[in-house]
Amino acid sequence: MPTFRRLRTKLTILYAGLFAGVVLLISLVVYTAVSNNVTRLVREELVASGTVFDRVWALRAAQLENGAGLLSRDFGFREAIASNDQATIRSALDNLKVRLGIDQALMIGADGHLIAADGAPVGAISPGALQALEGDGTASGVLMIGGAPHEVVSVPILAPTVMGWVVFAAKLDHAQMTALERLSAIPLDASVLDRDASGRWSDADGRLGAGEARRIGGYVDQAMATHSWAPQVLSTADGPTAVMVKPLTVLAPDAPAALLLSYPMSRAMAPYQPLLYAVVVTALTGLALLVLGSWALARSLTRPILALDEAATRLKNGERTEVAVVTGDEIGRLAESFNAMAAEIGKRERRITHLALHDPDTDLPNHQWLQRRLERTGGDDLFVAALGVDRYAHVRGAIGYDLAGELVGEIGATVRRAHRDARVARLSTDVLGVLFRARDLAAARAVVAEMQARLEAPVRLGDNTVDVSLTVGLASHPLPGERVTSLIERANIALDLARAGRQKFAVFDESLYGDPAKNLSLMSEMRQSIAAGQMVLHYQPKYDLRLGAVTGVEALVRWPHPTRGLVPPDAFISMAEETGHIRPLTEWVIDQALADQRALQEGGLDLEVAINISGRLLDDDGFATPTLARLAGAAGAVCFEITETAVIEQPDVALGIIERFAGAGVKVAIDDYGTGLSSLAYLKQIRANELKIDKSFVFAMASSQRDALLVRSTVDLAHGLGLQVTAEGVESPTALALLSGMGCDLAQGYLIARPLPLNELLTFMAEEERALRTYG
């Protein structure tokens, strides 16, 4: 089965083929039926005609005999014969010949002499024939006279004995045959065949060709031999021809003759030709109509299918598509289903797109959406502000998930209401991005400030009122050469920056925040710098208020980058914490600080060295054990200031390690107390030796009664727990005096000294010793 590219061709060829087959079959059946019928008809007709011919033949013979008999009985004729009156005899023969319309009339005398009517070919009668003619009774049959077959009747002349014979002969010529042919119901051909001495059959008229005569002769011979006279179909010059032979009585037994009736089948078929032509024409017309019809039908079938096919292709390409439903049949229903499906797919796609571009909680657009919007909206006057809801996790914990989401949504709605031109999206759980236009950075700052002020009003959610605090990061379009080019990313970084700096607002600063890839390379550079000894430790003196002397220093790491210059500690330490690089850094700091301490000791200075240890390292056994080994070689007192920049993930492990440090004689200080996660629980759990009050309290102490009270209470609390108290950020003599009054143990700040390189520390300490002054 060949494969078709097109349904239309397939259907058309299939139908046309089937129809052609059926038509061919019908034509064959019709032709065979007609042909068989005609053959049968012709055979029957030939047999019937043969019978008719027999009868006609007999009648003719009888007629001839009658005539001859009458003459033979005529007394006068007999008298003429008896008296041998030849003239009379001849005239009588002539008379009858004319009257009966026969060809030959003659008389044979008893002694064998012939008396003939005019023109009779007397000499042409063979002796054998003569013997046959001179019978005792009437003889009739075919006789060749002069090479032509004649029907001959011989009647004896009795007077009363045989005196002779009257012989009448009718030539069996073409005219006779034509007369015979007319008697038949069908226009057949009749001819008399005779066999010559050499056994060849030929017809008297010579109408048969040699080959034809041979074939027919064979048939005649066979028929004669077997005495079967059934018609047969032979091949002749006229094509297949039905022939039938009838033996003729001959007077000369050595020259047999036969009547051949023949009827060309083509002539028999002729009346049916119009029928056969009609069948063929009808078949061809039908085939043409069927081809056209099935083509049209297939077209009407395939057109909607093609439309569906094209529509499906369009649908595949993501285009909106619809197929015209023109029919109510299966294809129409398919088209309806397709349309419904396409519509449903479109709806679903829009919903998916909406979901992809929107936040499901608030139905605000999401990060993606804003990004697209940014890509579509050009202009240097575009700004993105990242509004971060402070302490969102706490808020969410307080009011529940749903309401927290609602809160963010409400903030977004408020921004939208206030700034119709702005586009608001939820960038992350607690961050909203606002895209807006502003003339310049100053105008943008103004917009953000106004926005921040408006949004920090308490928000009503149902029956509750929620206080909202926002931190905002603002980003403008990147300047040429700046690496972070996404406005949203820049705004987020600015927000992080602001949060890290505990500020309400920050503008993206390329110099402060590299991109993540750069950050990773920064860490790798840091490791290289550690290995290359490029890192530097600065020391900030810690002043003992009671002794009035500097008794310790806090080691602070500084990174003078060969190309970037001095990298701010905030920029790389927190990153080192996040990326796991804090441990090598801390280990280097410990080694360096212990080395410096030994150097100071050798210079006569016995100072306690405080080293910052990230909370992240406290649950790391891999850190604790080598560190304890390092501490074994310490020249003096060491204090670990534990910062709480990150949540300690495994408090049990952390406490165990702190215990081990303490066991090794290391002092433990709680850094930056009062901010972050430090709590009373901490004080309870960690067996610390020292508590450092965060500088934000100390800064405000001079102006704020409240802060001063907090510091005092903390000092009292620490003392109550047996802890020394260090105040950070001491920058004014007032603060120092206040702290001194509160009983604070140690002070640290610019008032005493900024962090100093080791050599400067030596100089400072030398001056200190000389001055031994009291600050304030």
Place this chain on the structure above:
Amino acid sequence: MRGLALLFLFLLGSLPARAADLAVEVRNAQGKPVPDAVATLYPAQGARSGPIHFDWPMEMVQQDLQFHPFVLIVPAGAVVAFPNRDDVRHHVYSFSPAHPFELKLYGRDETRTVRFDHPGAIALGCNIHDNMIAFIKVVDTPYAAKSGADGVASLRGAPPGQAVLHVWHPYLRAAGNEIVRTITLPRAGGAREIVVVELRNPPPRDQSY
């Protein structure tokens, strides 16, 4: 009856010389006797002189639309009567070259006579009734006889010695419808000659045209 006739012949005819009797038995090829064959004998020494006389009536009767007898032997010069015993008329004719004649229509109990002077066979017909046929054999020898139902024609009183025997039959298939053969008669006693003949079919008589 026959024996009586033979006795009579013997007494009358064979006085002057010694004479022999010849029985001619005529048969066909199948051995069946052929009646109505005429045997005539011509002795080499010549026939006895004197008028020839046969002891059967010289008449050809027409009765029941037939001639009777079928074959009549008459001596040359004999006058043959043709009595009509039918209720219908007859028209007897003969085209035989030996003696063509015609007896125009004559009725019942009418008798015509014809004198036959020349030996030969005369075929008789009736122009009205085609089925009527008969033959008169005019002979010029006293030794003539017609075969009976047993096919035997008896010739008596013929002189012994060589003789020519003629056997004639109207339908005998031979020239002149007769067979001629030379025989020798014994000096005394009877002789028997068997003649096998072949007959043609009689002409068709019952055809109607």
